[in-house]
Amino acid sequence: xxxxxxxxxxxxxxxxxxxxxxxxxVGAGTKLxxxxxxxxxxxxxxxxxxxxxxxxxxxxxVLQAGVPLARAQEAFAAAWQMLALDxxxxxxxxxxxxxxxxxxxxxxxYGGPRDLVIGIAVxxxxxxxxxxxGKVIKNVAGYDxxxxxxxxxxxxxxxxxxxxxxxxxxxxxxTAVGHGDDPDALAQAASALAQAxxxxxxxxxxxxxxxxxxxxxxxxxxAQERAGAIAMPGLxxxxxxxxxxxxxxxxxxxxxxxxxxxxxxxxxxxLASVLxxxxxxxxxxxxxxxxxxxxxxVPDQDAAQELRRALAPAPSVxxxxxGVTVDEGPALELMRRVKARFDVYxxxxxxxx
Amino acid sequence: MDADGLIGRLAxxxxxxxxxxxxxxxxxxxxxxxxxxxxxxxxxxxxxxAEEVRDVVRACHEAGVPWVARGAGTGLSGGxxxxxxxxxxxxxxxTRILEVDLExxxxxxxxxxxxxxxxxxxxxxxxxxxxxxxxxVCSIGGNxxxxxxxxxxxxxxxxxxYVTGLEVVLPDGEVVMxxxxxxxxxxxxxxxxxxxxxxxxxxxTKIVLRVVPTPESVRTLVGFFRETDDAxxxxxxxxxxxxxxxAIEMMDRVAIQAxxxxxHAGYRLDAGAALLVExxxxxxxxxxxxxxVVRLCREAGAIEVRxxxxxxxxxxFWKARRAAFGAMGRISTTYYVQDSVIPRTRLGxxxxxxxxxxxEYGMTVANVFHAGDGNLHPLVCYDGRQExxxxxxxxxxxxIVKACVDAGGSITGEHxxxxxxxxxxxxxxxxxxxxxxxxxxxxxxxxxxxxPGKVMPTPRLCGEVPGPYRxxxxxxxxxxxxx
Numbered sequence: 010x011x012x013x014x015x016x017x018x019x020x021x022x023x024x025x026x027x028x029x030x031x032x033x034x035v036g037a038g039t040k041l042x043x044x045x046x047x048x049x050x051x052x053x054x055x056x057x058x059x060x061x062x063x064x065x066x067x068x069x070x071v072l073q074a075g076v077p078l079a080r081a082q083e084a085f086a087a088a089w090q091m092l093a094l095d096x097x098x099x100x101x102x103x104x105x106x107x108x109x110x111x112x113x114x115x116x117x118x119y120g121g122p123r124d125l126v127i128g129i130a131v132x133x134x135x136x137x138x139x140x141x142x143g144k145v146i147k148n149v150a151g152y153d154x155x156x157x158x159x160x161x162x163x164x165x166x167x168x169x170x171x172x173x174x175x176x177x178x179x180x181x182x183x184t185a186v187g188h189g190d191d192p193d194a195l196a197q198a199a200s201a202l203a204q205a206x207x208x209x210x211x212x213x214x215x216x217x218x219x220x221x222x223x224x225x226x227x228x229x230x231x232a233q234e235r236a237g238a239i240a241m242p243g244l245x246x247x248x249x250x251x252x253x254x255x256x257x258x259x260x261x262x263x264x265x266x267x268x269x270x271x272x273x274x275x276x277x278x279x280l281a282s283v284l285x286x287x288x289x290x291x292x293x294x295x296x297x298x299x300x301x302x303x304x305x306x307v308p309d310q311d312a313a314q315e316l317r318r319a320l321a322p323a324p325s326v327x328x329x330x331x332g333v334t335v336d337e338g339p340a341l342e343l344m345r346r347v348k349a350r351f352d353v354y355x356x357x358x359x360x361x362x
Numbered sequence: 363m364d365a366d367g368l369i370g371r372l373a374x375x376x377x378x379x380x381x382x383x384x385x386x387x388x389x390x391x392x393x394x395x396x397x398x399x400x401x402x403x404x405x406x407x408x409x410x411x412a413e414e415v416r417d418v419v420r421a422c423h424e425a426g427v428p429w430v431a432r433g434a435g436t437g438l439s440g441g442x443x444x445x446x447x448x449x450x451x452x453x454x455x456x457t458r459i460l461e462v463d464l465e466x467x468x469x470x471x472x473x474x475x476x477x478x479x480x481x482x483x484x485x486x487x488x489x490x491x492x493x494x495x496x497x498x499v500c501s502i503g504g505n506x507x508x509x510x511x512x513x514x515x516x517x518x519x520x521x522x523x524y525v526t527g528l529e530v531v532l533p534d535g536e537v538v539m540x541x542x543x544x545x546x547x548x549x550x551x552x553x554x555x556x557x558x559x560x561x562x563x564x565x566x567t568k569i570v571l572r573v574v575p576t577p578e579s580v581r582t583l584v585g586f587f588r589e590t591d592d593a594x595x596x597x598x599x600x601x602x603x604x605x606x607x608x609a610i611e612m613m614d615r616v617a618i619q620a621x622x623x624x625x626h627a628g629y630r631l632d633a634g635a636a637l638l639v640e641x642x643x644x645x646x647x648x649x650x651x652x653x654x655v656v657r658l659c660r661e662a663g664a665i666e667v668r669x670x671x672x673x674x675x676x677x678x679f680w681k682a683r684r685a686a687f688g689a690m691g692r693i694s695t696t697y698y699v700q701d702s703v704i705p706r707t708r709l710g711x712x713x714x715x716x717x718x719x720x721x722e723y724g725m726t727v728a729n730v731f732h733a734g735d736g737n738l739h740p741l742v743c744y745d746g747r748q749e750x751x752x753x754x755x756x757x758x759x760x761x762i763v764k765a766c767v768d769a770g771g772s773i774t775g776e777h778x779x780x781x782x783x784x785x786x787x788x789x790x791x792x793x794x795x796x797x798x799x800x801x802x803x804x805x806x807x808x809x810x811x812x813x814p815g816k817v818m819p820t821p822r823l824c825g826e827v828p829g830p831y832r833x834x835x836x837x838x839x840x841x842x843x844x845x
Contacts, residue, residue, distance in 0.1 A: 066598055066707035067736070089604060110546065121546075123554050124523050131798075139798035140791065145703045146516075147735040148772035149509045149558050150779055150790055151817070152799045153522065156554025160546075177604030200465065204487070206578040208643045229643075230650035238646075274544040276466045300545055301466070324548050335549040339538040343805065344550045350801035362549060 013056045015130065015138050015169045021052060022167065023136030026354035032134070033358050034163040036075060036105030039098040042329040043109055044162040044361045052167060054104050060084055061170070062144070068175045069127065069144055074104025074168045090175045093119030097260040104168045110160025113260045114211035114226070117297050119176060122159050128172030129155040131165070134354045138169070146174045157347070162333065163358040165351040179210065179228035183236035184252040187223045187244030192216070196281040196298075198241040199223045203277060203299035207235065213259050214303075216284045217293040224255065262295030265306040265329070269313040275301040275323040286319040304328075333362050365404065365447075368425040372407045372449065375417045380455070382406040391450050394435045394442040395496070398698075398752070399781055403430070403444035408452045412472075412529065412537075412567035415451065419565060420535030422449055428811045431565040433473060433501030436494075437508060438699055439780025441560045441816055451565060453503050459483050460568065468526065468543050469571045473503025477510075480571060488573040491518035494776070495684050503566050509558030511776035513609045513683070516734025517642075518574075520776075522557040527570030530556065530563075533807040543570055555802060560778050561813040563806040577608070577642035581652045582670040584679050585659035586633035590614050590729070593635035594709040596662035597733045600639065601706075603658060605651050607734065608642035611683050614713070616693070616728035617741070618682075624689035627682035630666060637664075637733065638683055640676075686730045687741065694726065694743030696752070700759045701777035702766035706736040715765050716740055723758045737775035738766065764789060779817045787819045800824070 012018045025032045031049030035041070054075035062071040065088045072081055078092070079099050085091050095113035096106055105111075107129075112121040119125065128142030131154070141154035158168055189195050199214055202225050210228035215221050223244065227235035236248050249255060264270060271292070275283055277299055287294045287305045290312040296303030301323075307313050313327045326333055335341045344362065349355070373381040382388055383405045392400045404427075409415045422429045428448040435442055444450045456472035462483050463469070469480055469490070477497040480490040493512035494500055500510070506528065509521045527541035541553040556563055587593040593612050600607065613621065613629075613636045622629045629636055639655055641648045659667050670676035690697045704712050713729065720727040726743040740762050744755035763773050763786050773779070773786040787796065796818065804824035806812070815821065 064705060064707070066602065067705040068601065069705070110551075120519070120523055123551055124519065133798070137794045137798065139794045141795065141798065143703075143770075143772050143790065145705055145736055145771050145775075147511060147520070147703050147732070147737045147775040149511075149776060150773050150783070150787065151795070152802050153509075153555055153558055154798060154802065156522070156551045157802065159554070160551055165550075177601075177606060180604065203467070204464070204575060206575040206644065208577075208647070229647050231644070231646040234646050235644055272546075274546045274548075276543055278465050299467075302545060324544060324546075326548055333548050339532070339536050340540060340547075340549065340552065342536075343532070343538060343552060346805040347550060347552070347802065350805045351798075 010050060011053045011056050015132060018052065018167055018169060019132040019136045019138050022132050022134045025050065026134035026356050029354065029356065031356050031359050034108065034167045036102035037077065037100040039101045040105060040109050040111070044333050049358065054102060057169060063088070065090065069146065069172060070175055071144060071170065071172045072103045073170050075102050077101065078103050078106060085175055086178055089178045091178045092173050093125060093176045094122060095260060097263050103171060107159050107171055108161065108163050108168055113263070114213050114256055114297065117212045117299060118208070118210045123156050125173050126155045126159060126171050127174050129158055129168060130170040131158055131168055133166040134352045134356050142172065144172045162361050164348060164362050166357060179232065180230055181232040182210065182226055182228045182252060183233045183248060183250045184224055184226040184255060185236045185239035185241070185246060185248050186255070187241030187246050189222070189244040190220050192281040192284040194243040195221050195223055195284070198244050199280060199298035200277055202239070207239070211256065212297070212299050214280065214296045214298040215259060215262060215294060216287060219288060221284065223298060224259065226252065226256070259295050262293060262306065263304040268306060268308045269310050270328040271305045271307060271313050271316050271325050272328055273303050273305065273320050273323050273325040275303065275320070277301050279323060283320065286316060289319065290316045292316060335362070365425065365427060368421055368427055369405050371421045372405060372418060375414050375421065376407050376409050380408040380410060382408070391432065391435070391444055391452065394432065394437040394440060396438050396440045396780070396782055399440040399443045401444050401446050403446065403448055403450040406450040406452050408455050410455045412456070415565060415567050416531045416535060416537055418449070418451055419531045419533065422811060423533060423535050423809070426809070428814050430813050431507070431561045433504030434476070434499050436496040436500040437504060437778065437780065438701065439774065439778040439782045441508065441778050441780035443781050445814065453501065456567070463543070464488060466543060467573050469573055471502055471569050471571065473501060473566050473569060475502050476500060477502055477505055484573045486576060489576050490524065490571060490573050492521045492524060495687070502569055506557055506566055506569055507559065507561045508776070508778040511737065513611055513732060515732065516610065517606050517608050522554060524572045525553065525557050525569065526572050528553055528556060528566050529568035530566055532564045533809060533812040541570065560780060560817050562803055562817055564812060579645035579648045580608070580640060580642045580676070581648045582638070582640045582676045582679055583656065584629070584668045585637040585639065585664040586630045586666045587635040587637065587662070587664055588633070590635040590713050591710050592663040593637045596637055596659045596664065597706065599658040599662055600655055603654060605655060607639050609638065609640040610734040611638040612636070612731040612733040613683065613686060614729040616726055617686050617730050620689040620693045620728060621682040621685050623692050625682045625685045627678045629682050633665065638679055690728060690741050690743060696744055696746030698742040698744070698755045698759050700740045700742065700762055701774050702738055702763050702771060703775040704736045704738060704766045704769045704771035706733065708769040712738070712765055712769055716762055719758055719761055723754060725755060725758060735775070736771065760786070781816055784817055784819045
């Protein structure tokens, strides 16, 4: 199914819902293995691919779900603006990124999709088309359904359209890289940078086979001077002005072509132990050092499960396969009630959550 | 349990000193910060712990009695307006900061802690950015309910961008933890859906907040302009240059006159607009762009650009801005604070329309404006002693709200919908949109006991789930409608 209008999406969902046929919304299909990837008829947003608005003076835009992020970024960059989202996957659509809550190194400064989406339009399995939020960055009218749908993996409905806030594209960027082989030294350096008033655009860590680095990126009019002034005691320091390839590598580290990727929601204070745990299962880590979020590429599913046990009680998910597991308890009960109200026929990506 | 039984139960839970039933004492709670609405609850409960909050909510659930949660009562949309037949749950005794974890940049607090106390607890190295102008008294629990903003939102974001975890008592008395210290809890972002839900989904007993390092440098200026249009052009030019100030605040002629009379901050009385611009961040970054800001103000036609030479002068600049609401009392006995949002680029036309409306109604309207994010606060001045004037002021304010929505904006930027704005919800949201809101509400509160009568424009009931439409007995009786 490749509908061309919101009404068509709603009609297809209603028909599927009434017939009890499972539906699986798909954007560019770059993350189909995530969250279990159950069956169902594919509903593609490929023809909902228009950039509806780019309000340059207001730093906002309205995008249909099927717009590839890369294409939107080109349009924004022409006005020296950006949507501050940089997850890996060049083909990924904005709808898929929002539905999966995916993000990249820019999250350090600008937040994730939940923080950047200011309005949403969705279609539900009973044929309803509903909107929440708006097109202005400050708005508290009504419930924030945009956040509810962000990261919901298509289990509540189909995202049709999002309004997003944009940021100025920095005029210059530069990165200080501190290399080291001691997890504690790397974690300490990252922590010191996170506590300092540096307003870094990104603060990442990488680690594999007993070696790693802290990457601190400054952006703005004085980016080079600021990156040059960054200190990381105990680490071997270099400053790179031509740093795009470095960050592309960080983003790529959030994916694995062969094995599996475990995403862990930890705390900054637990960073060193995440690096050690990863070593034990042959994992390669990239992470947002100040946010406690790490992506660990491991050789196979067994290693992924072993790593998850080691990381507990910090919540973690295996991105490729395994589904999103929420512990039994009142929060899961509440999620089930939400699902039942929004997806009344229970046909949206069943079994994922 | 009947209503009298419930009050007895509340006294058991909160103790006699934590249970208010005397009508005179209850009048303390008849309004929040929006005095136009008054309603005395049947009783007020002042629980002293999270467990007592849970027990109070559970008792209300068992008795089928609605309840309203109240923090410091500074809200400006009537969100904490009590229900006559209901219980008011006052969180003012829950004032502990439970944990300060600077290494992970987190604070854990009870809902009655004031906004400013959060920043104080993590200062001077860190601060908590959302700063409503009532921050000295407003409670962090109320901030969570309203998704409060402040002057620094354009750069730093809103309450919702800083809450990472909430302990919530659901309307059936169940306690649930949404999120935590960590980000990205698996499953739906119910935390994000809860923040800003205006007390209609449950009551918060514990709040985990993210704090950030205090900026290294702060540079502040006030530009004086002949007209608001010129000041608006300056804002556009600053934003177009890729500069993101920590704050950009605008006041028009009437607001300047009133605040100057109240504060003697030295604002120019011959100016049609004053623009307060504050850059914060790394010193070299502020230095690199501050001169650009000064130049852009001048190029937009500033008649004077005044730069704060020290912290005392900076405080003075801000004093005038913060005093704006209170200072209106000098030019009008009564006024009505409006809160709406426009895409910032539509500022000129919306302000001209407000001028026209002001002339049509013969009422002074002062404008105070978070210029970066387009959040407008028109203050409609009227004579409350004259019969019908309050209604006319409200009508004028309503036409301003509609103009903002027509311009692509919102009926509220930070004060919330509450009771005051619910009638404007249909101007922004269609019936299916409102129905989608109701689905969320019914997931949390199928019995409709948490702060009923707020946010949604008409009373609504929760149907069974899942399954086809069935008429509720109250619908049949014509008491309430579903759509």
